[in-house]
Amino acid sequence: MTDMTMAKPNMAEPTRRDILYVATAAVGVVGVASVIWPLIDQMNPDLSTLALSKTEIDLKPIAPGQNIVVKWQGKPVFVRNRPPKMVEEVRAVPMSELIDPETDQARVKVANWLIVVGVCTHLGCTPNVGGDYDGWLCPCHGSQYDASGRVRHGPAPLNLLVPTYEFKTPTSVVVG
Ligand code: FES
Structure with a gap:
């Protein structure tokens, strides 16, 4: 008889390493956004230029x-x-x-x-x-x-x- 309680490999609980990876990716996106914003902001002409x-x-x-x-x-x-x-x-x-x-x-x-x-x-x-x-x-x-x-x-x-x-x-x- 087959053991029905065994978890399939792709259904595994997130490991500590996975969680760290996701957290790093989120910081990465925020980091890029904060670098891009000043660049975009610099491209907006100020009132004297307008x-x-x-x-x-x-x-x-x-x-x-x-x-x-x-x-x-x-x-x-x-x-x-x-x-x-x-x-x-x-x-x-x-x-x-x-x-x-x-x-x-x-x-x-x-x-x-x-x-x-x-x-x-x-x-x-x-x-x-x-x-x-x-x-x-x-x-x-x-x-x-x-x-x-x-x-x-x-x-x-x-x-x-x-x-x-x-x-x-x-x-x-x-x-x-
Ligand atoms: S710049 Fe050459 S003719 Fe005007």
Whole structure:
């Protein structure tokens, strides 16, 4: 007759060694979590960083034909109040003449206000107002941009970047 009281090997009571193993694993998880939390916490931007991620610009003092440069996230942003004739001229340029074809209408929200990041798309210099296209000339290697911030003469391959922005009022814009 078979002994029915004998325990099967996989049903054995937890030994002292098993309990120690489980306890160690739990400490391990808590330990990792406490190391990860400060890392995750460091990745959350503080309030000063969030404030720098947006820049509000008062457009009232910028007369037609004037440019200003503001700092946004450590980069220069060019803001130009374009007179109607300048808008007409950039809108009349055939796409076939452009190195990085893009309509002026796609680059602005309000016809007279051009807002672009002032970082040359060649190697990152800051262009100055000037050049042959009513826009900007990069002093580093001679790239030229027009009054829509579109590259018209290389070696820069791309138009000046249009940052994210919103008009808060007709005379106030928030970049970022
Ligand atoms: S960095 Fe502007 S042309 Fe080279």
